[in-house]
Amino acid sequence: MRVAVDAMGGDHAPLEVVRGAIRALTEEAELNVVLVGREAEIRVEIEAAKAEAEFPAVGERLSIVHAEQVVGCDENPLEALRKKKDNSIVKSFGLVAEGHADAVVSAGNTGAVVGAATLIWRMIPGIRRAGIAVAVGTKDQHTVLVDVGANVHCKPIHLLHYGIMASIFAELALGHKNPKVALLNIGAEEAKGNPLVKETMQLLTKAPLNFIGSVEGNDIFDHRADVVVCEGFVGNVMLKVSEGLSATLHARFEDIVGKIVKTHPSPALAEAIADFRRATDYAEIGGAPLLGVNGTCLICHGRSDRRALGNAMKLAGRFVKANVVQTIQEGVAAHQEGES
Amino acid sequence: MRVAVDAMGGDHAPLEVVRGAIRALTEEAELNVVLVGREAEIRVEIEAAKAEAEFPAVGERLSIVHAEQVVGCDENPLEALRKKKDNSIVKSFGLVAEGHADAVVSAGNTGAVVGAATLIWRMIPGIRRAGIAVAVGTKDQHTVLVDVGANVHCKPIHLLHYGIMASIFAELALGHKNPKVALLNIGAEEAKGNPLVKETMQLLTKAPLNFIGSVEGNDIFDHRADVVVCEGFVGNVMLKVSEGLSATLHARFEDIVGKIVKTHPSPALAEAIADFRRATDYAEIGGAPLLGVNGTCLICHGRSDRRALGNAMKLAGRFVKANVVQTIQEGVAAHQEGES
Numbered sequence: 001m002r003v004a005v006d007a008m009g010g011d012h013a014p015l016e017v018v019r020g021a022i023r024a025l026t027e028e029a030e031l032n033v034v035l036v037g038r039e040a041e042i043r044v045e046i047e048a049a050k051a052e053a054e055f056p057a058v059g060e061r062l063s064i065v066h067a068e069q070v071v072g073c074d075e076n077p078l079e080a081l082r083k084k085k086d087n088s089i090v091k092s093f094g095l096v097a098e099g100h101a102d103a104v105v106s107a108g109n110t111g112a113v114v115g116a117a118t119l120i121w122r123m124i125p126g127i128r129r130a131g132i133a134v135a136v137g138t139k140d141q142h143t144v145l146v147d148v149g150a151n152v153h154c155k156p157i158h159l160l161h162y163g164i165m166a167s168i169f170a171e172l173a174l175g176h177k178n179p180k181v182a183l184l185n186i187g188a189e190e191a192k193g194n195p196l197v198k199e200t201m202q203l204l205t206k207a208p209l210n211f212i213g214s215v216e217g218n219d220i221f222d223h224r225a226d227v228v229v230c231e232g233f234v235g236n237v238m239l240k241v242s243e244g245l246s247a248t249l250h251a252r253f254e255d256i257v258g259k260i261v262k263t264h265p266s267p268a269l270a271e272a273i274a275d276f277r278r279a280t281d282y283a284e285i286g287g288a289p290l291l292g293v294n295g296t297c298l299i300c301h302g303r304s305d306r307r308a309l310g311n312a313m314k315l316a317g318r319f320v321k322a323n324v325v326q327t328i329q330e331g332v333a334a335h336q337e338g339e340s
Numbered sequence: 341m342r343v344a345v346d347a348m349g350g351d352h353a354p355l356e357v358v359r360g361a362i363r364a365l366t367e368e369a370e371l372n373v374v375l376v377g378r379e380a381e382i383r384v385e386i387e388a389a390k391a392e393a394e395f396p397a398v399g400e401r402l403s404i405v406h407a408e409q410v411v412g413c414d415e416n417p418l419e420a421l422r423k424k425k426d427n428s429i430v431k432s433f434g435l436v437a438e439g440h441a442d443a444v445v446s447a448g449n450t451g452a453v454v455g456a457a458t459l460i461w462r463m464i465p466g467i468r469r470a471g472i473a474v475a476v477g478t479k480d481q482h483t484v485l486v487d488v489g490a491n492v493h494c495k496p497i498h499l500l501h502y503g504i505m506a507s508i509f510a511e512l513a514l515g516h517k518n519p520k521v522a523l524l525n526i527g528a529e530e531a532k533g534n535p536l537v538k539e540t541m542q543l544l545t546k547a548p549l550n551f552i553g554s555v556e557g558n559d560i561f562d563h564r565a566d567v568v569v570c571e572g573f574v575g576n577v578m579l580k581v582s583e584g585l586s587a588t589l590h591a592r593f594e595d596i597v598g599k600i601v602k603t604h605p606s607p608a609l610a611e612a613i614a615d616f617r618r619a620t621d622y623a624e625i626g627g628a629p630l631l632g633v634n635g636t637c638l639i640c641h642g643r644s645d646r647r648a649l650g651n652a653m654k655l656a657g658r659f660v661k662a663n664v665v666q667t668i669q670e671g672v673a674a675h676q677e678g679e680s
Binding site: 149152153197216233236244248252256263268269272273275276280 | 489492493524526533534537556557558559560561562570572573574576577578579580581582583584585586587588589592593596597600603604606608609612613615616619620
């Protein structure tokens, strides 16, 4: 599996992207990484990594493709794509389109990534809008939220497609058998919800899915469902509220309880503190697939570190190996035949 | 201040409502509580409380008004209000309408409470839709979210009014000076957000408010704003995600770290654990005001216990004393004069 990685995307690029690539290549022997971006800057980081002697024998598995321009994270996405023809995002998608790579990973400007994927790869036949699916939870148990911000003008048919695509993602890439799919709502009563939710409920009920009905916000972290479908604005708010609250709680924990290990050394306490950190490490699995476009693309948080970026590259490899995009294409085609 | 309390509302009614009333009356000498509901059932709970000898000398400050019917929390709100004429919710609002009480507190069916308030009290002149405002955060610092579920068909003018009303609530009842008001959005870029957000942004920018622009979901718990305005579906999801995640994290904390005090007694550790619990106790302040209706109404979570219910009754008293509803009426009238 050859992954084209946007080396210039993210708050800590290219440093963390290069280090992430080295981690991924070390941990996953079948992986190849093409770093896309300003070659000189990328080489500096590779040399720095080599100087630290942590550089493994990745040989030919790591390569560089030069792209001169960088899309900033606050730039207007479509304007940037129009003005900066030779940017690292567009070039990454181009490598896949030309058959030189199998997947793209980027922590860059999300709007530009979604725009480039849609323009260069096009959509899977039958799918109208792309959606970003994020797997949230602890290491042991994930719930996939979709969409978390690609589409703020959702129609019921978009949400139906998100459910079908995310169900395949959850099954093939995350290992959930016959994933339970739910629709995010604000109450169990049929009378509740807005028109979008009510119409989507009809579609999901008839779809070839293990659809369990609606869930509320508080059900997400109870893992009531494997896939939760919602429109992009709500999904984005939900994701960021979770991140913000989790970060706040963990910061307080470190301030108040975490530092007590230093003044009161105790193996049992140290172990309990480490256990709590592990059990409540709501780290994303590294990358969020952009579902609906005709290829494998994983979007990373702008503030991703080497661990998250490396995990995303490994996940991209699993995606390709498990034929997720092809299975989605077949699933959508089968569903449409059933409809007509 | 005389507060009419729906004694039959909530998962633990009338037990927790009666105990909450006793707490509030004990802690707040100026308060009077009228318990509205099935008199016999309420008396049983009062006698039980007396038998436990925790009953203070509240005398005439606690009274009962009988209502025969109860609206279930899963009933269709408007149907229930139509069929059950003599229910505890309607009777509570009636007591205020007739001048026998100054405010209503209910943990019952939210839709029925909003419906009864709107039908019996009517709206404040100029306000079109009621919104529920919840103060979230720790004891020291609250952020008011509005709306969290009364209105899932929000128009920009509704959100503008929520901003104006919640700002007055935050100032008079929560003590925030010149409250910072923000609009919930999914990115700092102007290009982001949906049409509702973009139009509301225009209105809030021109309003007589300390409007600081947009905030994202992760800014809520950083207390970037004192008031965050959003439409009811998003607000409800946000609130419930916060509740769910916070409950999950705290449960893990108690499981893993909290119990270590028993096996490793240490005053410093016990203190740190208690500090963490206090610092991350994201308890609501007890009741969420229903803003926009012509009177003081506080809505409580269905699962509220005696502490939350008692706090809501005390908050209702503060609301009445601080003339919140009257100030909102004047604020809305002044804003409308400025507009015309």
